[in-house]
Amino acid sequence: MKSTSIVLRLSFAVLLCLGTFAAVNPTSIAGNRCKDKCNDVYRLRKDVCKAIPLKNERKVCEKAAKRAKDDCKHRCR
Numbered sequence: 001m002k003s004t005s006i007v008l009r010l011s012f013a014v015l016l017c018l019g020t021f022a023a024v025n026p027t028s029i030a031g032n033r034c035k036d037k038c039n040d041v042y043r044l045r046k047d048v049c050k051a052i053p054l055k056n057e058r059k060v061c062e063k064a065a066k067r068a069k070d071d072c073k074h075r076c077r
Helices: 002-023 026-030 033-050 055-076
Strands: none
Touching: 033 055
């Protein structure tokens, strides 16, 4: 009776550890490269937009950069 409960506990612990290691695979750690690239391009374009002195034109530029980022992310799916 005692030996079966020990075996069951050990097997449960092993399954729990295997499940944890299976959930952490390299693709989940690396993230989505396509979306990361979209975000990097967006940040660069937004930095360029910040150099525009006129507020209205700057906002138009930032909105265009955001639309381009959204389109890029849509292509990633």
